[in-house]
Amino acid sequence: MKRVEEMNYYELLNVEVTASKDEIQKAYNLACQTYQEDSLATYSVVSETERMQILQRIEKAYRILMDDRERAKYDYRIGLADQRRIQEKQPAMMVAQSEEMKGRYSTSSRSLNLSANNDKAEEAKSSEPPPDISDPHYLKKLRERKGVSLQEISEATMISVHALTDLENGEYSKFPGRVYIVGFLRAYAEYLGIDFQQAKAHFEILYGASNKQKK
Amino acid sequence: MLARFFQKSENEGKQPEKNKQEKTTKKIWAVAGGKGGTGKSIIASSIAVQLARRDKRVVIIDADLGSGNLHSYLGVTPAPITLADFLRNRTARLSDALVVTQYKNLYLISDANEVLGLANISNQLKENLIQQIKELDFEYIILDVGAGTGYNNIDFFLISDNGLLVAVPEPTSIENMYRFVRSCLNRKLMRRFQNTPYQPLIEKAAYPREAGGFRTIYELVEKIYQLDPPAAEIMVDEILSFRPRLIMNQVRSQADIQAGDSIRDVTRKYLGVNLNYIGYVTYDDRVKLSARKRVPLFQEYPNSGAAVCIRNIVDSFLG
Numbered sequence: 001m002k003r004v005e006e007m008n009y010y011e012l013l014n015v016e017v018t019a020s021k022d023e024i025q026k027a028y029n030l031a032c033q034t035y036q037e038d039s040l041a042t043y044s045v046v047s048e049t050e051r052m053q054i055l056q057r058i059e060k061a062y063r064i065l066m067d068d069r070e071r072a073k074y075d076y077r078i079g080l081a082d083q084r085r086i087q088e089k090q091p092a093m094m095v096a097q098s099e100e101m102k103g104r105y106s107t108s109s110r111s112l113n114l115s116a117n118n119d120k121a122e123e124a125k126s127s128e129p130p131p132d133i134s135d136p137h138y139l140k141k142l143r144e145r146k147g148v149s150l151q152e153i154s155e156a157t158m159i160s161v162h163a164l165t166d167l168e169n170g171e172y173s174k175f176p177g178r179v180y181i182v183g184f185l186r187a188y189a190e191y192l193g194i195d196f197q198q199a200k201a202h203f204e205i206l207y208g209a210s211n212k213q214k215k
Numbered sequence: 216m217l218a219r220f221f222q223k224s225e226n227e228g229k230q231p232e233k234n235k236q237e238k239t240t241k242k243i244w245a246v247a248g249g250k251g252g253t254g255k256s257i258i259a260s261s262i263a264v265q266l267a268r269r270d271k272r273v274v275i276i277d278a279d280l281g282s283g284n285l286h287s288y289l290g291v292t293p294a295p296i297t298l299a300d301f302l303r304n305r306t307a308r309l310s311d312a313l314v315v316t317q318y319k320n321l322y323l324i325s326d327a328n329e330v331l332g333l334a335n336i337s338n339q340l341k342e343n344l345i346q347q348i349k350e351l352d353f354e355y356i357i358l359d360v361g362a363g364t365g366y367n368n369i370d371f372f373l374i375s376d377n378g379l380l381v382a383v384p385e386p387t388s389i390e391n392m393y394r395f396v397r398s399c400l401n402r403k404l405m406r407r408f409q410n411t412p413y414q415p416l417i418e419k420a421a422y423p424r425e426a427g428g429f430r431t432i433y434e435l436v437e438k439i440y441q442l443d444p445p446a447a448e449i450m451v452d453e454i455l456s457f458r459p460r461l462i463m464n465q466v467r468s469q470a471d472i473q474a475g476d477s478i479r480d481v482t483r484k485y486l487g488v489n490l491n492y493i494g495y496v497t498y499d500d501r502v503k504l505s506a507r508k509r510v511p512l513f514q515e516y517p518n519s520g521a522a523v524c525i526r527n528i529v530d531s532f533l534g
Contacts, residue, residue, distance in 0.1 A: 001451055003433045004484045014480065033470075034477035041477035044390040045485050054484075 004054060008078050009061035012054075017080060017158045018151070021066060028062040072163055073176045076183055080158040133202035140168045142194050157187040164188065170206045178207070243349070243356045245278075245375035248382065249391025250362035254464045255381040257502055257512065258525065259359040260288040262379075264513045265529040266355050267321035274313065274322040274353045278371045279361035280336065283326035289316050290509045291323055298326040302336055302344070309347035317514070322353070341367060345374055362391075364398040372399055373406075377532070378459040379493075382478075384471040389478065392461075396488055397421075400432070400457055407453050413439055413446060432487040454487055462528065463495040471495070494528040496521050 002011065010017050013027040034041050035055050042051055064070045131141040143153070150168075154161045166174045167184055175181045185203055189196040246262070248255030256279070263275040277283030277298060286293055294314040300306045312324045336344075348356060358375065361368045372378050378399075382392045401421045408414050420435045422428050429435040432454065440447035463475040475492040482490040499521035505512045512522055 001433065001436065001454065001487060003431075007484075030473065030476055031480070033473060034480050039477065040384060040386060040389055040474050041481045043386045045393050045481055050485075 004050075004057075009057075009065055009074065012057055012061050013065070015065075017075070018154045018160055019065075024062070024065050028058065031058045068162065068174060069176055071160065072174070072180060075159060075163070076180050133198055134205050135202075136170055136206060137168070138202045139188070139199065143168070143192055146192060148192060153188060153191050156191050157184075159184055159187060170210065172203075172207055172210060181207075241349075241354060241356065242377060243358065243375045244377040244379060245358040245360050245372045246379045246381060247360040247368060247372050247395060248362060248380065248464075249388045249395065253362075253381045253383050253388055254496070254502065255362070256284050256359050257288055257506060258379075258381050258462065258464060258496065259357055260285055261512050261522070261525045262529055263321055263355075263357045264289075264318060264511050265526055266357075266533075267318040268513070269529070269533060270320060271354045271533075272320050272352075273355040273357060274324060274351055275357040275359065276324040276348065277326040278358045278367075280326060280367060283359070285323060285359055286314075286325040287509050288506060289321075289323055289511055290514075291316050291325070294323070294325050298324055301347075302340060309344065310351060313351075317511075336367070341370065345370070349374070364395055366402070369395075369399050369402045372459075373403055379462055380459050380490075381462050381464050383465045384463060384467075384474050389474075392478075393482070393486065396459060396482060396486055396490065399459070400454065400486070400488055403457055404450060404453055407449070408446075411446075413442075413450075431485065455489065458489050458491060460491045460493045462493060465498040466495045467498045493531065494524065496524040496528075 004012070010019070013019075013024065013031055015023055015027045019027070032055075033039070035046070035051050035058065037051075039051075046054075064074050130145070131138045135141065143150075150161050150164050153159070153164055163175075163184060166172075167181065167188065172181055175184075181203065182200065185199050186196055189199045244262070246255055246259035248258075260275060263273050266273045275285060275289075277285040280298070280302075283298075291314060294312065296306055296312045296314075298309075298312055301309050301312055306312065309324065314323045314325065316323055348358070358371050360371045372395075380392055380395065382388045398421075401417065404417045404420075405414065408417055416429075416435065416438060419425070419427065420429045420432070423430050429438065436447055436450055436454075439450055461475055461478060463471065466472050466474075472495050475495060479490050479492045482488050497520040499516075499519050501516040501519040502512055502521050505515040508515060512519065512525075516522060
């Protein structure tokens with residue numbers, strides 16, 4: 001249960017944190033319809049002031065979520081990259097958390113399911129040697145060895161699939177800064193059950209190499 | 216701490232809507248709608264007919280005390296024994312008022328409006344009625360609940376497993392529906408927190424415009440949370456377990472259809488209620504025509520747009 005003012009942009013638009021641009025567009029269109037002037041749905045319940053306020057927030061939500069960089073920044077800011085941060089920030093209203101409520105009302109309160117990958121780690125033991133940290137596809141290979149999909153990581157860490165893809169592909173220029181990449185990396189590593197220091201070392205190698213290229 | 220108040224209210228006669236054991240074999244659906252022409256009764260009767268056609272044993276009850284019309288929509292001549300007889304103690308068992316219809320699996324308990332003032336029955340009588348409704352031996356019990364926000368309507372709605380709200384895409388209908396949802400929620404909370412120190416606060420929440428009132432449900436919950444976090448948790452549980460479903464009737468355009476999604480959003484954000492938009496029924500002249508003939512829609516115009524929509528809604532529940 002959340003007040004409108006406390007909802008994040010995803011909750012405001014009723015989309016998953018992993019929503020595609022298409023889904024966000026549709027949600028935005030519906031939201032504009034819902035809160036337009038003389039709307040049937042707001043009659044007798046939403047005051048004019050409230051209507052203007054929510055429209056402003058909807059506009060902002062749309063603008064931010066449709067821009068990859070802004071969205072990544074926002075995701076980080078609201079703590080999607082770090083589950084602990086979410087739990088610390090919980091306002092009073094989040095006290096009564098039933099499973100239903102988590103699913104229905106708040107996308108930012110799902111708990112990190114660290115047990116999911118342990119079984120898979122055993123199952124997916126391949127005969128090939130593990131990848132080296134200098135391998136550009138280090139992260140992806142590790143993930144595939146464990147038989148975990150990007151979707152799964154996305155749902156558990158609430159980092160968007162496209163951000164995770166960029167992370168795995170070393171597309172670091174798409175992130176607003178180092179600190180975001182490392183933050184996402186930490187969540188990724190924690191969920192997957194891989195050594196964060198190794199993952200960070202891998203990042204440093206690739207990041208350093210790409211910076212050299214720029215110079 | 217103050218948790219002992221909740222122990223007491225839980226033991227003191229179970230709240231009607233909490234009888235989970237009964238839910239597994241029999242389902243009570245209530246159909247409510249704002250006053251005047253939402254088409255609630257036609258939809259209720261059509262739903263009942265469709266369930267019967269799908270081989271379910273169904274009874275539909277005219278719970279619109281004092282102004283029932285179901286017998287007309289179903290083309291059944293006024294029954295010898297009606298709900299009125301039960302309420303006036305002329306018959307002890309509600310099941311005596313069961314009447315067959317032209318559909319093998321469908322029975323009716325009608326409320327031929329013979330007596331004035333039937334809308335105002337005592338609490339005891341209402342509880343007795345509710346109990347006997349639950350004891351009826353049917354797979355589906357459809358309650359055609361009256362319009363407006365009187366306690367009887369609300370209480371019948373709250374005992375259902377599946378509460379259906381019928382609205383038309385018009386401001387007054389939507390306004391009535393919101394009023395009904397608010398009243399139901401308030402009533403639900405009042406019953407849960409009966410005989411607790413929070414009862415006055417909940418009463419106050421029913422009047423948001425009064426001084427010291429709560430503008431939204433969130434303010435009420437926050438206030439309770441300041442006083443007693445476990446109590447607030449119980450309250451949030453109650454709120455979340457209220458899951459009415461919306462049917463938009465007489466829709467004529469895509470905008471009308473989409474209004475249902477909009478209403479769902481507004482209800483969640485501003486009333487704190489999880490309303491589900493389960494379907495729409497298109498505007499159809501043949502609905503009026505069948506009503507005028509006093510023949511069920513499904514019989515007279517089984518392939519009309521409206522009939523198809525209602526079939527879809529029912530079938531989506533049957534899976």
